[in-house]
Amino acid sequence: MRMSKIVRTATDILYPFIIIFGFYIILHGHLTPGGGFQGGAVVATGTALVLVAYSWKELPGLVSKNLLWFQESGGLLLFIGAGLAAMIIGFPFFYNWLAGSGSIFGTPVAFGPNPGDLNTGGFLPIMNIAVGVEVWGGLVMVLLYLLSALEREERA
């Protein structure tokens, strides 16, 4: 059961903006309100919108379950791997070894009021990205499992 053409067209137009907004929230987690979980949830709502506007029968062509599976595990592994990496270079677990190092996300934070620099925060942005990827995969997976009940109902 598809929604009307108006809804589907509006979805097509809105979808990229929702996704970009979600990624913005994930990436700016260390500067603005939000972060990995919130951003991941926003990205997942984009998928939810597509699910509502189009029929769930077209779903297998739109999202790949395997990819979501890898997203879930991969996000969590990136998160804990960032913590373990600190241990491998000789600091305790979760030591922020990237902060102020000059490499990626390693610019020292400017003193006083400033507009905020994306390239700061050490491994906090990396953790936000990890959580964002995981929540995105996990929530879409939850939606798919909820929809699988519909499928079973149809067959019965």
Place this chain on the structure above:
Amino acid sequence: MISDFIWANSPILLVAIPLIGAFICPLIGKVSTDVRRAWVMGIVTLTTAIAAIVVYRVYTEGIVTYVFGAAASGMTVPMDSGGIPIRIIFTIDPMGALMEIITAVVGFSVIFYSLSADARRSGLEQYYTLFLLLIASVMGMVSTGDLFNFFVFIEISSMACAGLIAYRIERGRAVEAAIKYFIISTVAAIFLLFAIAILYGEYNALNIAMIASRMQFTPLDKVALVLIVVALLAKCGAVPMHFWTPDSYGLAPSAVTAMLVVASQASLYGLFRFVFTMYNLTFTAGMMGWTLIIIGVLSMVIGVTMAIPQKDVKRLMAFHAVSQTGYMLLGVGVGLAVLGNASLMDQFGRMAMEGGIFHIINHAMYKGLLFLTAGAIIYRVGTRDLNKLGGLGHQMKWTMVFFIIGALAIAGVPPLNGFASKLMIYESVYLFNPLLSIIAMVVSILTLASFVKVFHSIFMGPQRPEFSEVKEAPRPMLIAMGILAFVVILFGLIPVQVVSTLISPAAHALIDRAGYIAAVLGGV
């Protein structure tokens, strides 16, 4: 080099290794089922080895602390924080180490058991992911020295447990049990979170040692104490909130049930930790002690009387688990009630606490063993109804032997470990209040009566025609039961050595509040 690394980081590896194992598990399951089995077994073996290192460190070095995210793992109080330990700190004292022993031994044997018992089921990648998450969360609960971190781990354990209880759908009954469990633990967790918010608002700290050192005993602290005690008693299945235990213990796969017992006892550990270390000798010591005693006695009596009429073997054992939790609450409650009185403490209070704590480890072993034997019977026969079972002693000889060991241990028959801890509780509680001790003995006799009935209806009698095809349980399941049975017998044969090396330091660690605070804040 690598050994130094493991030695220094052992407290966090205890949680990190099962977590990594859990996250990789779904991916590795795509390769092949054998690889996944090897992976799960390897992870749980590694966790057990790390637990042994941590326990060794705690018993040789004293309280072990590990600070997350600091420049050095020993830097509990950062220089620029104004004396507040702002970071998450793992604080493992002998009491926590004892719980880690329990988690490691039971976790290892139930995974070993489950690899054989659940091999033919579907959805195993999620099953083992949740199982390893449950082990990680229990390890975290007993290691952490941070209130909010404790809340996070208790939530992870609730999620993992609920998923595992519902694993075998059983025509929706297991799902119903999981929902019941999940509602109880969510409400309990909200209570706990509210209490943490109160304490954080008052003392600007989340570290248990910091709050303990700043404790003012205001009326708000009383509110927080009540919320914490109610929440954790609900999680450990003590009487007014025990109704989730028969459903979820009864319907979860047996390996999960054995681990659920450990997860409940980790909540009990949390209760003792907060009551002793954070509040300790307060206006409430006597009242709080009596509260625990009364709830303990109620759990003992109601648990055992509800167990007697049960027809479902696992449901019956679940009610016995409620009853045994009562013994722990009784023993430690008596210790808490006389905490302020040094002479009474020396006379019987310390011994009552040791009995209660000894009973925690004993209960985890023999109750785990009993649930595993029940699982083996259900695995081979396919029914759990005591009226339909019978005559299995002819085919399942080893399962019968392990069942006898477990049943005699839970009934407190010498020379098994249940006798050792129950005797300590009877003797010390008798000096405190003879009536309580008599109730405890009567409950023990009823337990024996109940298990004689179960033993008779499962194993005794002539061989039944419908069970003529039944074989002995597979060898890995027998080995897993053997490990637990070995601990049950060992602790029963050398109780004095076990109490002096493991249990006394744990009881002392609960009483020694200043030592715990000093380990984190440094010689205050």
